[in-house]
Amino acid sequence: MAAKEDLFKKITSHAKEYGFIFPSSEIYDGMSAVYDYGQNGVELKNNIKQYWWKSMTQMHENIVGIDSAIFMHPTIWKASGHVDAFNDPLIDNKDSKKRYRADVLIEDYINKIEEKINKECDKVAKKFGESFDRQMFLDTNPRVLEHKSKMQDIQKRYADLMTNNDLAGIKALIEELGIVCPVSGTKNWTDVRQFNLMFSTKVGSVSDEADTIYLRPETAQGIFVNYLNVQKTGRMKIPFGIAQIGKAFRNEIVARQFIFRMREFEQMEMQFFVRPGEELKWFEYWKQTRMKWHLALGIPKENYRYHDHEKLAHYANAATDIEFNFPFGFKELEGIHSRTDFDLKRHQEFSGKKLQYFDSELNESYVPYVIETSIGLDRTFLAVFSYAYTEEQLEDGSQRVVMKLPRVLAPVKAAVLPLVKKDGMPEKAHEIMDMLKQDFKVQYDEKDAIGKRYRRQDAIGTPYCITVDTQTLEDNTVTVRERDTMEQIRIGIDQLSGFIHENIKPLAL
Numbered sequence: 366m367a368a369k370e371d372l373f374k375k376i377t378s379h380a381k382e383y384g385f386i387f388p389s390s391e392i393y394d395g396m397s398a399v400y401d402y403g404q405n406g407v408e409l410k411n412n413i414k415q416y417w418w419k420s421m422t423q424m425h426e427n428i429v430g431i432d433s434a435i436f437m438h439p440t441i442w443k444a445s446g447h448v449d450a451f452n453d454p455l456i457d458n459k460d461s462k463k464r465y466r467a468d469v470l471i472e473d474y475i476n477k478i479e480e481k482i483n484k485e486c487d488k489v490a491k492k493f494g495e496s497f498d499r500q501m502f503l504d505t506n507p508r509v510l511e512h513k514s515k516m517q518d519i520q521k522r523y524a525d526l527m528t529n530n531d532l533a534g535i536k537a538l539i540e541e542l543g544i545v546c547p548v549s550g551t552k553n554w555t556d557v558r559q560f561n562l563m564f565s566t567k568v569g570s571v572s573d574e575a576d577t578i579y580l581r582p583e584t585a586q587g588i589f590v591n592y593l594n595v596q597k598t599g600r601m602k603i604p605f606g607i608a609q610i611g612k613a614f615r616n617e618i619v620a621r622q623f624i625f626r627m628r629e630f631e632q633m634e635m636q637f638f639v640r641p642g643e644e645l646k647w648f649e650y651w652k653q654t655r656m657k658w659h660l661a662l663g664i665p666k667e668n669y670r671y672h673d674h675e676k677l678a679h680y681a682n683a684a685t686d687i688e689f690n691f692p693f694g695f696k697e698l699e700g701i702h703s704r705t706d707f708d709l710k711r712h713q714e715f716s717g718k719k720l721q722y723f724d725s726e727l728n729e730s731y732v733p734y735v736i737e738t739s740i741g742l743d744r745t746f747l748a749v750f751s752y753a754y755t756e757e758q759l760e761d762g763s764q765r766v767v768m769k770l771p772r773v774l775a776p777v778k779a780a781v782l783p784l785v786k787k788d789g790m791p792e793k794a795h796e797i798m799d800m801l802k803q804d805f806k807v808q809y810d811e812k813d814a815i816g817k818r819y820r821r822q823d824a825i826g827t828p829y830c831i832t833v834d835t836q837t838l839e840d841n842t843v844t845v846r847e848r849d850t851m852e853q854i855r856i857g858i859d860q861l862s863g864f865i866h867e868n869i870k871p872l873a874l
């Protein structure tokens with residue numbers, strides 16, 4: 366655990382040192398859980414957006430995008446259920462005065478049991494060496510089974526308590542499990558209360574109740590209220606989807622783990638409208654399709670897993686999370702939900718406007734069912750960034766930090782480096798820059814020894830370093846050094862563009 370925490374610290378300081386992420390308002394001592402993206406961070410973030418946007422709106426002929434406003438009519442949040450039910454159960458420790466989410470305290474407790482299982486497994490694996498069958502051990506060892514059944518029991522009890530909104534029961538469960546405050550170490554808890562996560566503000570100059578509006582806590586509602594506009598103007602036929610990328614705001618009780626949980630963040634959401642009765646087939650389709658998208662980045666599949674929901678939200682009839690192995694363990698990265706016709710029906714009811722679709726094949730009108738895929742942009746950033754961070758011991762005894770980012774997402778695709786600052790090499794390098802910058806984000810660097818320049822590019826994840834040397838001036842060839850293997854090849858300047866293009870593509874979607 367300590368090693369993992371240490372690694373996470375290194376990742377956050379690397380993000381700052383190399384212009385990826387800065388704490389917001391830093392010169393005023395920062396603001397908790399708010400971050401700014403720096404010069405490299407914004408490129409990486411934009412590349413993630415583009416990769417997602419393209420996979421949705423270009424690779425699927427029946428998906429289009431929109432960009433709806435953050436401010437929306439306040440009744441939308443009544444219809445969606447957010448005013449009444451977008452709450453987190455919070456609890457305070459009376460000694461430390463620290464505030465926690467009750468569900469997170471319980472989740473952390475369950476994670477500790479999981480850690481115990483893993484430790485147990487590692488211990489036995491060491492003893493038995495190669496012949497150890499991990500799965501068999503997990504399926505049959507009595508102690509592991511006991512731990513597992515305890516985990517399931519707590520999960521089920523918690524889900525039931527939440528469904529019944531039994532706040533006293535949740536407190537009792539926390540006490541029964543002997544959960545202590547990580548700061549004070551005591552069990553001196555307050556009662557559990559519900560806390561609404563929406564930020565509200567006032568519109569216009571007169572402040573009275575009627576002017577209260579909310580900052581959207583999800584982008585999805587902007588899609589629902591525009592669904593007929595898009596369907597009609599785009600002549601969309603079911604099944605079809607609407608995608609959107611945008612900011613969302615949640616007044617999280619405990620914002621932590623760097624950009625994993627922030628109060629202002631970005632979501633990439635897609636709502637897919639289908640015939641009633643076909644939603645589970647499409648749910649399965651999106652479950653597979655979204656996993657493929659993640660894997661096409663080349664990050665090994667053992668870093669991802671599904672987590673099917675035991676407790677379904679009131680509007681859902683199936684739900685799963687894609688979890689990623691963050692430096693602090695497996696956590697939700699994306700949610701895939703079968704939302705039924707809940708949202709559209711509620712908007713029909715609250716707005717008084719019909720939101721039905723006429724299906725000409727069936728010759729009938731209905732309110733479509735919806736499958737949603739909802740992924741956090743910042744969490745995706747954190748996932749690829751933490752996976753990419755690598756410390757390597759080199760043969761010459763030196764160390765390097767290299768960001769093994771998926772090439773398609775790298776902020777800078779290639780650096781152009783004149784070996785020395787004379788003999789016409791900088792001029793030649795600038796010529797190459799001018800040629801490549803039409804198609805790629807490229808960077809010129811002539812300062813310091815070449816080794817140092819390579820390291821700087823490794824640290825921001827640049828896949829290719831192109832070096833101009835004496836031979837370049839004679840035959841128009843350059844060396845191209847690959848980031849991960851550090852291998853160098855020599856190719857003609859006229860081949861560079863095609864070479865980079867070919868090698869930064871993600872796997873086919």
Ligand code: ATP
Binds near residue numbers: 583627628740741743
């Ligand atoms: P969690 O259980 O972690 O609070 P959630 O289930 O509330 O997440 P959703 O409402 O399904 O999340 O939102 C969809 C996605 O938006 C999440 O999978 C996550 O990637 C992202 N997301 C949600 N809340 C935050 C946040 N506070 N900061 C950053 N990303 C977030």
